[in-house]
Amino acid sequence: MAAQLLEEKLTCAICLGLYQDPVTLPCGHNFCGACIRDWWDRCGKACPECREPFPDGAELRRNVALSGVLEVVRAGPARDPGPDPGPGPDPAARCPRHGRPLELFCRTEGRCVCSVCTVRECRLHERALLDAERLKREAQLRASLEVTQQQATQAEGQLLELRKQSSQIQNSACILASWVSGKFSSLLQALEIQHTTALRSIEVAKTQALAQARDEEQRLRVHLEAVARHGCRIRELLEQVDEQTFLQESQLLQPPGPLGPLTPLQWDEDQQLGDLKQLLSRLCGLLLEEGSHPGAPAKPVDLAPVDYRNLTFDPVSANRHFYLSRQDQQVESCSLKKTYSDPNPQDLWL
Numbered sequence: 001m002a003a004q005l006l007e008e009k010l011t012c013a014i015c016l017g018l019y020q021d022p023v024t025l026p027c028g029h030n031f032c033g034a035c036i037r038d039w040w041d042r043c044g045k046a047c048p049e050c051r052e053p054f055p056d057g058a059e060l061r062r063n064v065a066l067s068g069v070l071e072v073v074r075a076g077p078a079r080d081p082g083p084d085p086g087p088g089p090d091p092a093a094r095c096p097r098h099g100r101p102l103e104l105f106c107r108t109e110g111r112c113v114c115s116v117c118t119v120r121e122c123r124l125h126e127r128a129l130l131d132a133e134r135l136k137r138e139a140q141l142r143a144s145l146e147v148t149q150q151q152a153t154q155a156e157g158q159l160l161e162l163r164k165q166s167s168q169i170q171n172s173a174c175i176l177a178s179w180v181s182g183k184f185s186s187l188l189q190a191l192e193i194q195h196t197t198a199l200r201s202i203e204v205a206k207t208q209a210l211a212q213a214r215d216e217e218q219r220l221r222v223h224l225e226a227v228a229r230h231g232c233r234i235r236e237l238l239e240q241v242d243e244q245t246f247l248q249e250s251q252l253l254q255p256p257g258p259l260g261p262l263t264p265l266q267w268d269e270d271q272q273l274g275d276l277k278q279l280l281s282r283l284c285g286l287l288l289e290e291g292s293h294p295g296a297p298a299k300p301v302d303l304a305p306v307d308y309r310n311l312t313f314d315p316v317s318a319n320r321h322f323y324l325s326r327q328d329q330q331v332e333s334c335s336l337k338k339t340y341s342d343p344n345p346q347d348l349w350l
Contacts, residue, residue, distance in 0.1 A: 007097055010070060013049055014039055016111075017096030019070055023060045027052040030063055105133040198276050209267040216263055226256035 012019050014035035021033040027047045031039075036048075037060075045054040093102055100114035108125035118127055128136075233253060240246040 006073065007099075010066075010073060011096060015096075018073070019066060022063045022066045022070065024063045024066070025052070025054060025060075026058070030066060033060060033062070036060065103130065104128065105130055107133070194276070194279065202272055205267065205272055209265045212263070212265050216265075220259075223256065223259050230256055 007018065010018050012022075012032045012035055013029070014031055017032075019030065019032055020035075022030050023033045023036060024030050025036075025047050027050050029047050029049050031048070039048055040046075040054070045056075046052060047054070094100060095102055095114035095117060098114050098116040100116055102112040102114055104113050104115070104118055104122075104127045105111070106113045106117070106122045106125050106127055109122065112130065113122050113127070118125075230253075237246055237250050237253065240249070
């Protein structure tokens with residue numbers, strides 16, 4: 001009994017075996033040097049029993065006295081009375097409490113025990129021989145290894161599939177980016193052409209309207225000069241003293257012709273912007289539609305203008321219900337009152 005109590009006092013609270021290279025903490029508790037270092041690595045620097053923190057900067061020191069006692073205990077027969085265990089395995093494979101060979105496995109506590117432990121501590125626990133427990137554990141580990149290998153094979157297959165999908169996404173994104181860049185490049189080029197065409201059309205219409213205004217201005221100036229000369233001649237006749245001369249010259253005096261109404265200038269802002277607004281409206285409609293993509297390409301839309309000519313209608317062969325105007329380039333139905341103007345270049349694009 002005294003030997004058993006002595007071994008209990010010399011047992012490490014962490015590994016439950018006799019102290020190996022014992023060290024003492026400032027709180028007074030003793031542990032194996034390797035056990036306490038491993039405990040600190042996992043749980044922090046504190047005493048496992050009283051939780052007193054270990055001072056920073058302090059070093060563990062070997063308990064010389066306790067080490068000497070352990071040497072005496074290991075050298076002498078400090079064992080419970082019982083049959084001689086005889087030659088057995090290495091002392092490390094013996095029970096740290098009773099010094100007997102570890103022959104059984106306590107499934108309840110999950111540790112190897114000796115025959116004395118089964119009588120005292122593990123009397124009501126589930127036990128098994130070491131060989132039987134090893135065979136059982138080996139079967140469990142082999143089954144676990146097979147499941148692990150299956151999971152590894154499945155994970156590798158999923159990894160290959162994921163890489164394949166990633167590669168497909170990269171290729172698809174590259175194709176989409178190239179397609180979008182090409183479409184927007186064509187669109188910008190077409191818009192630039194339309195921009196230039198619209199500005200040129202406005203400039204031509206402006207030139208024509210201003211030329212018409214200059215012609216009207218010249219006509220008005222000529223009429224003003226004629227009116228001024230006529231007024232000057234009238235004033236000269238009114239100052240004429242000789243009645244015979246007055247009567248003869250007044251009879252020959254001819255007033256200038258009538259002025260006539262001012263010819264409206266051919267300038268219409270709505271007409272200048274109408275076609276462009278229609279084009280932009282159609283373009284916006286195309287952009288807002290569910291557009292096609294490289295996977296399902298639709299019929300390409302060419303916004304580049306084409307060459308066109310103004311159409312001229314033949315007044316002889318035209319229907320008698322049509323009225324021609326604008327130098328036979330505009331048709332108006334006498335019954336429907338609908339005007340068909342010059343062909344719109346944008347109508348020939350899409």
